[in-house]
Structure formats: C-alpha cells, structure tokens
Amino acid sequence: MRELSYAEALGEALREEMRRDSKVVVWGLDVGPYGGAFGVTKGLYQEFGPERVIDMPISEAGYVGAGIGAAITGLRPVVELQFSDWITIASDQLINHAAKMRYMFGGVLKVPMVLRAPVGGYISASADHSQSFESIFAFVPGLKVVLPATPYDAKGLLKSAIRDDNPVIFFEHKQLYSVMGEVPEEEYLIPLGKADVKREGGDVTVVAYAFMVLKAMAAAEKLAGEGINVEVVDLRTIDPLDEDTILKSVAKTNRLVIVQETWPRCSVSSEVAAVVAEKGFDFLDAPILRVTSENVPTPFSPVLENYVLPQEEDITAAVKKALA
Amino acid sequence: MDIPRDILLLMYERMLKIRHFETKVMELFATGDMPGFVHLYLGEEAVAVGTCAALNDDDYITSTHRGHGHIIAKGGDMKRMMAELYGKATGYNKGKGGSMHIAAPQLGILGADGIVGGGIPIATGAGLSSKLQKTGRVTVCFFGDGASNQGTFHEAINIASAFSLPVVYVCENNLYGVGTRQGDVRKVEDIADRAVGYAIPGVVVDGNDVLAVYEAVSKAVERARAGEGPTLIECKTYRWRVHFEGEPDTYRDPQEVEDWRAKEPLRRFKSKLLEEGILTEEEVQAIEERVVEELAEAVRFAYESPDPDLTEALTDVYAEQLLPNLCEGGSHS
Numbered sequence: 001m002r003e004l005s006y007a008e009a010l011g012e013a014l015r016e017e018m019r020r021d022s023k024v025v026v027w028g029l030d031v032g033p034y035g036g037a038f039g040v041t042k043g044l045y046q047e048f049g050p051e052r053v054i055d056m057p058i059s060e061a062g063y064v065g066a067g068i069g070a071a072i073t074g075l076r077p078v079v080e081l082q083f084s085d086w087i088t089i090a091s092d093q094l095i096n097h098a099a100k101m102r103y104m105f106g107g108v109l110k111v112p113m114v115l116r117a118p119v120g121g122y123i124s125a126s127a128d129h130s131q132s133f134e135s136i137f138a139f140v141p142g143l144k145v146v147l148p149a150t151p152y153d154a155k156g157l158l159k160s161a162i163r164d165d166n167p168v169i170f171f172e173h174k175q176l177y178s179v180m181g182e183v184p185e186e187e188y189l190i191p192l193g194k195a196d197v198k199r200e201g202g203d204v205t206v207v208a209y210a211f212m213v214l215k216a217m218a219a220a221e222k223l224a225g226e227g228i229n230v231e232v233v234d235l236r237t238i239d240p241l242d243e244d245t246i247l248k249s250v251a252k253t254n255r256l257v258i259v260q261e262t263w264p265r266c267s268v269s270s271e272v273a274a275v276v277a278e279k280g281f282d283f284l285d286a287p288i289l290r291v292t293s294e295n296v297p298t299p300f301s302p303v304l305e306n307y308v309l310p311q312e313e314d315i316t317a318a319v320k321k322a323l324a
Numbered sequence: 325m326d327i328p329r330d331i332l333l334l335m336y337e338r339m340l341k342i343r344h345f346e347t348k349v350m351e352l353f354a355t356g357d358m359p360g361f362v363h364l365y366l367g368e369e370a371v372a373v374g375t376c377a378a379l380n381d382d383d384y385i386t387s388t389h390r391g392h393g394h395i396i397a398k399g400g401d402m403k404r405m406m407a408e409l410y411g412k413a414t415g416y417n418k419g420k421g422g423s424m425h426i427a428a429p430q431l432g433i434l435g436a437d438g439i440v441g442g443g444i445p446i447a448t449g450a451g452l453s454s455k456l457q458k459t460g461r462v463t464v465c466f467f468g469d470g471a472s473n474q475g476t477f478h479e480a481i482n483i484a485s486a487f488s489l490p491v492v493y494v495c496e497n498n499l500y501g502v503g504t505r506q507g508d509v510r511k512v513e514d515i516a517d518r519a520v521g522y523a524i525p526g527v528v529v530d531g532n533d534v535l536a537v538y539e540a541v542s543k544a545v546e547r548a549r550a551g552e553g554p555t556l557i558e559c560k561t562y563r564w565r566v567h568f569e570g571e572p573d574t575y576r577d578p579q580e581v582e583d584w585r586a587k588e589p590l591r592r593f594k595s596k597l598l599e600e601g602i603l604t605e606e607e608v609q610a611i612e613e614r615v616v617e618e619l620a621e622a623v624r625f626a627y628e629s630p631d632p633d634l635t636e637a638l639t640d641v642y643a644e645q646l647l648p649n650l651c652e653g654g655s656h657s
Contacts, residue, residue: 062479069449106417
C-alpha cells in the first residue's frame with residue numbers, strides 16, 4: 001500500500017475536505033505560502049488561494065476566537081497553532097466560549113471548528129515548546145480532543161474532526177510528523193471516540209496515545225522476545241474516551257499500565273485509572289501502574305529531558321512490575 | 325440626517341421597552357424572587373437602540389454581561405427574555421444561560437458573554453465569515469470601556485483592520501469597570517483614540533443621544549458593507565445603577581450620578597419627537613400603554629412557564645451528529 005508521512009496524511013485530509021466542502025477554511029500563523037511550520041498546509045494556499053488559506057498575526061486569542069465566530073456563522077474553520085504551548089493564550093476562547101456556547105445558549109447554535117496544534121517533547125525545545133496540554137481540554141465538557149499516533153489515523157481522524165459539528169482540539173505530535181505509514185488511496189473516515197487495539201496480547205494492557213503509542217509498541221516487541229504478550233490500546237481520542245475498549249482489554253489481561261508523555265496529576269492517565277478502578281476493579285490482578293513525565297517542566301538539556309520524559313525502558317519495567 | 329418616521333418610532337418604542345424592562349427587572353430582583361444576578365442597562369438605552377436601528381435584521385451583534393438592552397434593541401421578545409431571566413424552559417436558551425447569556429441567531433444575536441472582552445474575537449470571526457462567504461452582513465460588537473483594556477480587543481481589532489472586515493466595534497463607555505473608574509487605569513481620555521493604532525476610524529459619540537449614535541453607526545455600517553473595513557465608535561454614557569443589582573454604590577459621587585441622570589436619553593429623544601411633531605402626546609401615551617401591557621404579559625409568561633425538565637441539564641453539551649457510513653470501526657493494521 002502507498003505510504004505517507006503523518007504530516008502528508010494530515011495535509012491530504014485538509015485538501016480532500018477543502019475540495020469537498022467550500023465552507024472549510026484554514027487559518028493560522030504561516031499556514032499560507034510558507035506551508036505551516038511543520039509543512040502540513042503545504043500546497044493548500046496554491047490550490048485554494050488567500051480566501052481559504054489565511055495567514056494570521058501572532059494573536060492566538062484573536063484568531064482562535066475568530067474561528068469560533070466563523071464557525072457559528074456557517075464556516076468550518078480549521079485553525080492551526082504553530083505550537084500547542086500557546087494554546088494557553090487562546091484558552092479563554094476555547095474553554096469559556098467554544099466549549100460552552102452550545103450548552104449555555106440552549107442548543108441554538110453549534111461550533112464546528114477544529115483547532116490543530118503540535119504537542120510534545122523529545123526535541124530539546126525546552127519548557128515553552130514541548131508541552132502537552134490535552135488533559136486540560138479533556139476536562140472541559142463541550143470539547144472533543146484527538147491525538148492520533150499514525151499517518152492512517154491522523155488522516156481519518158482529521159477528516160472526521162472537520163465534519164464534526166463540535167469544537168475539536170486536534171493535537172499532533174511533533175515527533176510523528178515525519179513518521180511514514182500506510183495510507184490507502186481511497187477515502188475513509190475514523191470515528192472520534194474509538195480507541196484502536198494496535199497490538200493484541202493476553203498478559204498486560206498498555207494504554208497509550210500519540211507518540212507514546214510508538215514507544216509502547218517498541219516495548220511490546222521487545223517483551224514479546226521474552227515471552228510477554230502486551231496488548232497496546234491506542235486511545236486516539238481522549239474525549240470522548242472509549243471506555244469499552246479499555247475495559248474489554250483489561251478484562252482479558254487483568255493488568256494495566258498507562259503511558260502518557262506529560263505530567264501525571266489530574267491527567268488522562270488519572271482518568272483512565274479511575275475508569276478502570278470504578279468499572280473494572282474486579283478484572284484487576286495487580287495495581288494499575290502509570291508511566292508519565294516527572295512532575296517538572298521539560299528541561300532543555302537532552303540528558304535531563306530524556307531523564308524526565310517516559311522512555312521505552314520505563315514501559316518495559318512497568319509491564320514487568322505489573323506481572324510480578 | 326433624514327431618518328424615516330417608522331425608524332424613529334421603532335427607536336422610541338425600543339428605548340421605552342428597555343427602560344420598562346430594566347425597571348421591572350430591578351423591582352423583581354429586589355424582591356428576591358429572581359435567581360442569579362443582573363446587570364442593568366438603565367441610562368444606556370440610546371446606545372443599543374441607535375446602533376441596532378442602523379442594522380438590517382440579518383446583521384449580527386455580539387453582546388455583553390449588560391446585555392438586556394442589546395437583545396431588545398435587536399428585536400428580542402420580552403416574554404422569552406423574561407423567561408430566560410427566570411431560568412424557565414420557555415426562555416430564549418431554555419433557561420440554561422440566564423441574564424448574561426442570551427443568544428438568538430434567528431435575530432442575528434450571536435450571544436451575550438460573561439467574560440469581559442471575550443466576545444470581541446468572536447464578533448471579528450463573524451465579520452471574517454461574512455467577508456469570506458460574501459453575505460454582505462455586518463457585525464456589531466458591543467463591549468464596555470473595561471473590555472478595551474483586554475488583549476482580545478487589540479488582537480481582534482488588528483485582525484479586523486488587517487483584513488478590512490465588516491465589523492463595527494461599539495464601545496459603551498460608562499466610566500466604570502465594576503467599581504474602578506476606568507480613567508484611573510487608562511491614560512488616554514478617549515478610547516476611540518486607540519483606533520489610530522489600527523489605522524481605522526475612531527469616533528466619539530454622545531451615547532445618550534440616540535440620533536447621534538444612529539448616525540455614527542450608520543456611517544460605519546455603510547463603510548463596512550462597502551468593504552472598507554471596521555470602525556471603532558466610543559459612546560460616552562453612564563449606567564444609572566451599580567455594576568450589578570444589590571451592589572452597594574460606594575465608588576461613585578452621588579453628584580456624578582445626578583449629573584448623568586439629567587442627561588436622560590429617553591426623555592431627550594421624546595422631547596425632540598414631540599417638538600418636531602413626529603409624535604403627539606396621544607401617540608406617546610399609546611406606545612407607553614402598549615409597552616407596559618407587553619411587559620406585564622412577559623412577566624406573566626415567565627411566571628407561568630415551566631421550569632426546564634431535569635433531563636435538559638444533560639443535553640446540548642455536544643451537537644448530536646451521525647457521521648456517514650464511511651466510519652466503520654476505523655482500525656487499520
């Protein structure tokens with residue numbers, strides 16, 4: 001099958017949706033002739049022109065909020081943040097407006113907007129360019145939050161996000177942009193809110209998302225050589241959370257390790273642990289374990305960064321601990 | 325400016341409606357009968373009415389925490405507003421928004437907002453949307469003097485200016501942001517001067533003169549519709565009441581309140597209409613009776629309307645939607 005990079009798959013999703021629906025417009029910093037900081041919007045300006053691919057000033061609250069105003073008046077904007085760290089500047093617009101408007105106004109309007117934003121570390125970008133704020137947005141009712149791990153998922157999920165009538169925050173991992181993977185020529189969509197079992201196994205369930213899926217897969221491969229069969233569940237969407245797939249897997253393996261790149265407290269991994277503790281306690285033969293970042297900002301030094309962020313060996317060790 | 329009589333009458337009636345509605349809300353709130361808290365528009369009626377009278381029905385507005393006047397000025401139904409203020413199922417937003425959050429897209433009302441300055445980027449996006457979709461619709465963004473110190477104001481106006489968006493930014497300068505005199509926390513005297521930084525027209529208007537507001541906004545709307553971009557209009561006005569009902573007025577000089585009450589926008593407009601023979605005393609009386617009756621009906625409607633069903637608490641978080649059949653599990657290995 002044809003192979004595309006994660007960035008190319010995302011770009012193809014945008015192109016297909018823009019061809020399909022003239023209401024889909026793209027804006028953000030450097031998304032025009034520049035093609036986006038990570039190349040995702042490359043070629044879109046040339047094909048769709050300055051009325052549908054719009055370069056914005058560095059005004060995150062301004063242009064994310066403008067996305068909301070456009071979404072409630074008939075467009076389907078896909079807004080790009082160059083780094084997701086700056087989502088804090090736009091967070092009032094997302095949390096107090098995009099997320100709540102439909103509810104607060106009794107369902108009289110909808111907000112079909114996608115906010116794309118690159119997350120993640122392992123690039124020595126230090127504390128302002130390495131963060132992953134997905135847990136904050138999964139906490140807020142009214143938003144959907146997506147973090148694809150493969151080119152195939154990236155394309156299918158982005159197309160669904162664009163067609164969704166709700167505000168969707170679509171986090172893309174910087175380490176994944178250049179990763180290649182199979183992407184069929186024919187059109188497909190992947191529903192939001194469905195996890196994917198990326199590897200089947202009967203001994204331990206590892207729940208992961210975004211870049212951590214690749215680390216979990218590598219750890220699982222290594223452990224298979226030692227006779228340990230790991231099941232890797234890729235959440236793909238953290239809000240809505242696919243509780244059924246998680247519980248089904250834990251019912252089979254009776255052991256759970258949750259892997260998450262960012263800080264542990266009040267996070268997606270906390271939520272997954274809570275779901276399994278509340279609804280799948282009887283399945284468990286061992287305590288739930290989490291592999292996460294240390295609870296510190298991301299340091300610049302590669303040595304320190306690697307120490308702070310989860311590594312394949314941390315996952316391997318956690319799986320063995322769960323089996324001990 | 326030659327303003328058609330029907331528009332003058334509409335303006336008068338809507339100002340009167342706001343005056344009566346807000347006075348009634350003040351009374352009802354004081355009895356402890358109305359939930360939440362309310363920010364009254366008394367004294368500022370000319371701003372909302374003069375502005376909305378210059379708009380088409382399908383033009384957009386965004387509103388603020390002090391929004392009742394905007395909703396009435398844009399054609400809102402007092403029954404559904406009062407029901408919303410009482411948290412009733414028949415309110416504009418099923419009682420889920422309340423006083424500070426009324427939206428009615430069918431009237432071009434994109435929503436009132438409890439976050440100061442929060443609506444400014446949203447109005448700007450509605451403007452961008454109109455421009456890209458070539459609908460010819462203009463958006464008016466209402467906000468206060470306090471909001472003009474938020475980053476959203478500057479970010480959004482810069483965007484509107486850069487892309488020549490059809491947006492009119494109407495600043496209701498009532499001198500106070502909650503309990504702080506905004507002149508003490510801002511160096512420029514006129515907020516309209518800030519337009520210079522964005523290369524757009526900045527206009528100062530007597531916000532208690534409904535005709536002056538109408539004239540300034542009409543010009544700005546014309547400019548916006550012609551594709552020439554946004555305008556910042558600062559309406560100098562005053563809120564007769566405190567920031568929210570029940571707050572002690574410890575921060576305003578009573579003389580200042582008196583001075584501003586003397587600049588009464590409604591009486592001023594009525595005198596003018598009578599003097600120029602546009603209205604007779606009998607017509608004034610008839611309009612007043614109609615508004616009073618309509619308001620009494622609105623209160624009755626709100627009282628008699630049912631509370632929302634408890635199941636409503638859990639709806640409208642997400643737009644329900646069925647995706648096409650292309651979505652089948654979505655696993656790929």
